[in-house]
Amino acid sequence: MPKHSQVVQSRSPMAPPKSFLVSRLVFLTLLTGFVLLPVYVMISSSLKPLQDVSGKFQWIPSGLTVQPYFDIWKTVPLADYFMNSLIVAGAATVFSVVIAIFAAYAVSRYSFRGKRLFTVTVLSTQMFPGILFLLPLFLIYVNIGNATGIALFGSRTGLILTYLTFSLPFSIWMLIGYFDSVPRDLDEAAKVDGCGPIGALFRVIVPAAIPGIVAVAVYAFMTAWGEVLFASVMTNDATRTLAVGLQGYSTQNDVYWNQVMAASLVVSLPVVGGFLLLQRYLVTGLTAGAVK
């Protein structure tokens, strides 16, 4: 082997040839364009006056205005929808994460009858089409309400209950993998020091698995924040979430596209910001938990 390539190889085992570099450049450039196109449209259109978004599309906005960002709160009660989404997604995340921590701890650290049945059942609920249990759940909530007076249908509680089960299977699955990677010696040592099983969980395993827990929390929040199907059936005017409320910017004849884009951007910020800040955890969480 010639000396030159030896040097290159020792620097990087995948010293890429030109064909690789060129295809990488072309592919990644095109892909970046595809990914960012809607983001550009969203941002630029949210700063245009209404007549500009109603006429021919302009790549470069001819007039800029921040008025849509003030109007969005008046055209529809966006602040209320925002609050509803925040309460529903926040509560669903907290409950989902805590419940998943307990379940994953049981599966990771104990052997018991029905363990396999539990994991398989919980995971297989992921494959059910939402539409399959939307109708019966609708009936159950309506009937529970009629029988006991506990309003689940149309209430935030009903939505929280529903959403937290959506993220639960994946969260449990991911945390099992994460807890498995925490050495058993650590919690055994804690137990010798006098911690109970729950003490060992919260003093040793949970702190060691923070990246996985953060990843699971981000996932649970995103799931609840973005859900459309159940929100469209199970909410009323008072409990409407952003997923449904955003459709309020279109009237019979007209759509306020600049306001739609401004509102889309505003409601995306909490999740996109949180996700991008914590993406490192999500990738490591996936590596440890889901992909093994």
Add this chain to the structure above:
Amino acid sequence: MTTTAPPRTGKRTVRKNHPGAAPRTRRSGRLRRISLPYLLLLPALVLELLVHLIPMIIGIVVSFKELTQFYLRDWGSAPWAGLDNYSLTVDFDAPVGEALLSSFFTTCLFTFFSVGLCWLIGTAAAIFMQETFKGRGILRTIFLVPYALPVYAAVITWAFMFQRDNGLVNHVIHDQLGLTDSPPFWLIGENSFITLLVVSVWKGWPFAFLIMMAGLQNIPREIYEAAALDGAGVWQQIRRITLPSLRPVNQVLILVLFLWTFNDFNTPFVLFGKSAPSAADLISIHIYQSSFQTWNFGTGSAMSVLLLLFLLVVTGVYLLFTSRGRSATDA
């Protein structure tokens, strides 16, 4: 409770931990140890039962009933319909069955292309970004944006871009490139299939990318180093090492993508509203519409049960097929 028979499975660890403890303490400790995992699982189990399993059973029961809006308050009193709902939905000569069948084929075609493209783009991007280069971190962040954006915000933006008169797409292909005689419609008619596919791929590929990146991290570097020393080029390394190593990841990834895409409701719902054009009438939207527009839950449930059966069979066959293929190559 002390009269309860001791659990049959004597746990090794219990015996080891307290060899000298009094029998009474030992027994209650053993009981607690046995029941603790079940207590920990209880909240998860109860919720999964309430929101997934019981509704599923009720859904199956309802599919044998004639449940219209008159019986909503007390669904148990709805008259039994026998197999009427099912015979209605699978009578492919009648309008209901015909529409269901066409929606089913549309969904199959859509799923095939969407999953294929998501997998292809996600895998290619992950492989191209396996090695570090300048700007890789920023690119990775950018690529995760479609995954992080709430579905409705992203899809509503695409709906704006696909508007006939003021959208970006027609501005480019009609006004700027002059490819069409008149601006085409994208959200109604035949084109809506393409629209749905583009939006779905845009939304879906970053998940494949994320999983693939995680999968690539688990391939030991030494294998590449050894291959490079043997004179294998990059393309060869990708074909001989990377792709085969990703097989177990692929098995799960493709299944998950398939189930999500086949059941997708959000994308067509935000894109087209409550009634999708027939070229983009995915099965979830179809069932939703037949249930909540016509308030005929019996027929809707029968369709849902058939959908579940189909997904179960496909998943079972897929897992059987891919697992057998994998163990055969391992041997």
